[in-house]
Every structure is written in structure tokens, then in C-alpha cells.
Amino acid sequence: xxxxxxxxxxxxxxxxxxxxxxxxxxxxxxxxxxxxxxxxxxxxxxxxxxxxxxxxxxxxxxxxxxxxxxxxxxxxxxxxxxxxxxxxxxxxxxxxxxxxxxxxxxxxxxxxxxxxxxxxxxxxxxxxxxxxxxxxxxxxxxxxxxxxxxxxxxxxxxxxxxxxxxxxxxxxxxxxxxxxxxxxxxxxxxxxxxxxxxxxxxxxxxxxxxxxxxxxxxxxxxxxxxxxxxxxxxxxxxxxxxxxxxxxxxxxxxxxxxxxxxxxxxxxxxxxxxxxxxxxxxxxxxxxxxxxxxxxxxxxxxxxxxxxxxxxxxxxxxxxxxxxxxxxxxxxxxxxxxxxxxxxxxxxxxxxxxxxxxxxxxxxxxxxxxxxxxxxxxxxxxxxxxxxxxxxxxxxxxxxxxxxxxxxxxxxxxxxxxxxxxxxxxxxxxxxxxxxxxxxxxxxxx
Numbered sequence: 001x002x003x004x005x006x007x008x009x010x011x012x013x014x015x016x017x018x019x020x021x022x023x024x025x026x027x028x029x030x031x032x033x034x035x036x037x038x039x040x041x042x043x044x045x046x047x048x049x050x051x052x053x054x055x056x057x058x059x060x061x062x063x064x065x066x067x068x069x070x071x072x073x074x075x076x077x078x079x080x081x082x083x084x085x086x087x088x089x090x091x092x093x094x095x096x097x098x099x100x101x102x103x104x105x106x107x108x109x110x111x112x113x114x115x116x117x118x119x120x121x122x123x124x125x126x127x128x129x130x131x132x133x134x135x136x137x138x139x140x141x142x143x144x145x146x147x148x149x150x151x152x153x154x155x156x157x158x159x160x161x162x163x164x165x166x167x168x169x170x171x172x173x174x175x176x177x178x179x180x181x182x183x184x185x186x187x188x189x190x191x192x193x194x195x196x197x198x199x200x201x202x203x204x205x206x207x208x209x210x211x212x213x214x215x216x217x218x219x220x221x222x223x224x225x226x227x228x229x230x231x232x233x234x235x236x237x238x239x240x241x242x243x244x245x246x247x248x249x250x251x252x253x254x255x256x257x258x259x260x261x262x263x264x265x266x267x268x269x270x271x272x273x274x275x276x277x278x279x280x281x282x283x284x285x286x287x288x289x290x291x292x293x294x295x296x297x298x299x300x301x302x303x304x305x306x307x308x309x310x311x312x313x314x315x316x317x318x319x320x321x322x323x324x325x326x327x328x329x330x331x332x333x334x335x336x337x338x339x340x341x342x343x344x345x346x347x348x349x350x351x352x353x354x355x356x357x358x359x360x361x362x363x364x365x366x367x368x369x370x371x372x373x374x375x376x377x378x379x380x381x382x383x384x385x386x387x388x389x390x391x392x393x394x395x396x397x398x399x400x401x402x403x404x405x406x407x408x409x410x411x412x413x414x415x416x417x418x419x420x421x422x423x424x425x426x427x428x429x430x431x432x433x434x435x436x437x438x439x440x441x442x443x444x445x446x
Contacts, residue, residue, distance in 0.1 A: 218442070
């Protein structure tokens with residue numbers, strides 16, 4: 001039954017994508033270009049090729065395709081998904097504007113012409129027998145053109161087959177073509193500009209956000225303790241070694257006391273992405289670097305990655321706890337691990353600890369906050385949501401997560417959710433900039 005539901009959902013999504021691409025092709029290609037021309041052929045080819053590249057980018061890794069192939073299709077395929085989102089949104093907004101422009105232009109010039117440059121061979125304004133003959137000849141030619149149209153073709157007002165880009169009297173653009181090009185061009189510019197700016201924000205690396213979190217049980221000696229929270233790096237076919245190095249450099253500049261990597265470090269196997277993760281050896285903090293799994297590690301070989309990050313100098317917390325001088329640091333596996341029999345075990349991580357000490361929990365997904373509350377955790381550090389990554393994705397993220405980004409309180413437990421240092425899928429962020437958060441613990445006794 002689950003397979004049937006999945007197949008029906010996949011079929012519905014594919015049908016929606018086909019419908020959206022066809023609508024965009026009509027508005028941006030058919031309505032703006034002439035039949036048979038090079039622009040229309042190129043536009044039609046891109047309308048077919050880009051979604052196919054997107055499908056390849058989404059499925060190549062799971063299908064076991066060579067890593068070089070994943071890299072080849074991921075850049076154009078994932079970027080097109082982001083462009084498609086904002087192009088669709090801008091065209092939806094532009095649709096009533098398009099209708100309004102057509103109506104206004106129709107009132108100004110009922111002939112349908114927008115621009116009619118004067119002919120170099122225009123005859124004098126006074127009528128002559130010759131001009132009358134010429135007019136009659138032109139009328140006859142127009143009639144014969146309409147009569148010679150392909151049988152069964154639907155004709156526009158000027159006798160040309162519908163779908164063509166008719167020239168207005170005097171050689172100018174038709175009203176409909178002028179509006180289609182103006183509105184389509186503006187929508188494309190907005191979509192491309194939005195995606196370009198969002199991609200630049202990801203590729204230049206995450207910014208640093210600083211948050212102070214007071215903990216009732218934290219002793220005075222630990223006041224000001226700094227934890228650099230890194231989540232959702234998503235090393236993969238798009239974001240590679242250079243991205244990892246930017247993150248390491250940014251973290252080290254903050255001079256944290258402890259580094260916490262809270263899952264979704266990679267999107268791929270150790271053989272493919274081991275070299276990309278190599279810069280993590282350079283992370284430095286007085287109390288070390290700690291790591292817990294995210295859901296994406298379980299798509300990429302979680303056990304292999306846990307061993308590999310240990311080789312890189314990080315300390316994995318697999319349902320385990322580390323007693324630090326002034327508080328307990330615990331970590332649980334991601335809930336995706338339940339499918340492999342290695343999900344989160346709060347009892348193992350927190351069950352026998354001294355509850356008079358403050359406890360900080362590393363858990364990839366915010367949804368486990370209620371388990372953290374039951375086990376007396378003072379602060380949970382999470383990621384997973386990306387802050388929505390691509391607006392309006394934040395509204396969808398709110399439906400599945402108790403907190404999408406930032407600090408919130410649940411009973412006696414505080415939850416901080418990072419927007420993440422990378423991006424999944426399109427290397428683009430809109431309305432949810434990437435960050436590395438420096439959480440500064442504060443003592444009420446200070």
C-alpha cells in the first residue's frame with residue numbers, strides 16, 4: 001500500500017511539473033517567438049532538457065552513478081529547480097499585469113500595433129490613381145495569404161495562423177507580442193536575479209551569528225563558554241572541499257571553546273567525498289569538536305562516515321554523553337537511523353546522569369525536543385530545517401518542525417535551531433542566509 005501511495009504522489013508531482021513547464025513554455029517561448037525560428041527552437045529544447053537534468057541531479061546519487069556524472073548534472077539541474085520556483089512565482093504575479101497591459105493598449109490603439117516605424121518608401125499623403133492601385137494590390141495579396149493558409153488552421157485577426165508572431169501594420173510588433181516579451185523579460189530578470197544573489201550567498205560561505213543562552217544550572221566558572229554550532233554543511237557534488245575550507249576558517253576565527261557539528265555533514269559516500277571533508281582536520285577548539293549524525297548520513301553510509309570523522313579528529317556522540325568540567329554534553333543519533341536499528345536512545349545518552357549539572361544535547365532534528373524535555377536537558381542544539389532555505393519554504397518547514405530557526409523555550413528546556421552552513425539541492429538560499437552560530441552560555445550566578 002505504501003508503494004502505491006508513493007507511486008501516486010510521484011505521478012501527481014510529475015504531472016504538475018509537466019503542466020508548469022508547458023505553461024512557462026507558452027508564456028516565455030511560444031508567445032514571444034516566431035514559429036520555426038532559432039529562438040523558439042532553443043527555448044523549446046531548454047524546456048525539455050532542463051527538467052531532465054533536474055531529475056538526473058535528484059536521482060543520480062541514489063542510482064549509484066559515477067561521481068563525475070553527479071557533478072556534471074547537479075549544477076545545471078539543481079540551479080534550474082531554483083530558477084523554476086521563482087520564475088513560476090513571478091509569472092503568476094505577472095499574469096494579471098499582462099492582462100491589464102493588453103486591455104490598456106487595446107483602448108489606446110485598437111489596430112493592435114505597438115510600434116510602426118515610417119516606411120522609407122511611403123507615398124505622399126494625397127491620393128493618386130497609382131496609390132489606389134497599390135492599395136488594391138496589397139488588399140488582394142492579404143486576402144490570398146489568408147486563403148492560402150493550411151487547411152484547418154485557426155486564423156488570427158490579420159489572417160496569420162494563431163501561434164505566429166504577427167507583425168503590426170507598418171512592420172511593428174503586435175500588441176500581444178510586445179506585452180509577452182516585456183512581461184516575460186521582467187519575470188525572467190527577477191527570477192534570475194533572485195537565484196543569482198541566493199547562490200552568491202551560499203558560495204561565499206556562511207556568516208557568523210552570536211546568541212547568548214542563560215542556563216540556570218551553569219556554574220559561574222562556565223559563564224561565557226562558547227560553542228560553535230555547525231549544521232547542514234551538505235558536502236556533495238555541488239559544495240565540495242573549498243566550501244568545507246571556508247567553514248573551517250570561519251569557525252576557527254571565532255575561537256570557540258567547543259565545536260558542535262549537528263548532522264547532515266555530507267550527501268554522498270566516503271570514497272566520493274572523503275577528500276572534500278579533509279579540511280575538517282583543521283578545526284580547533286579548547287574542548288574539542290563533536291559530531292552527531294543527521295538524516296542525510298543514513299542515505300550515504302552512516303557507519304562509514306562516523307568512522308571517517310573520527311579519523312579527522314572529531315568525536316562522534318552516538319547516543320552517548322561526555323562529562324565536561326562544568327556541564328554534560330550529550331548527543332543522540334538522528335531519527336532516520338531507526339530504519340537501521342540505530343535511532344536516538346535518550347536513556348543511553350542521558351538516563352543515568354547527575355541532574356544537578358547542566359546538560360547540553362546535540363540532536364539533528366528539532367522534533368526530538370519533547371524527549372529532551374522529559375530527560376531534563378537544559379539546552380538542545382539542532383539544525384535540519386535550513387530555516388526554510390528557499391522562501392516560501394519556511395512556511396512548509398513550520399508545518400514539520402516545532403522551531404524553524406532561532407532560540408525558543410519548551411518548559412525548562414531551551415532549543416536553538418541553526419539555519420545551517422550549506423544548502424541541499426540548489427546551492428541557493430533566499431530569505432534564510434546560511435550561518436555558523438556561536439552560542440555563548442551564561443550563568444545566572446555571574
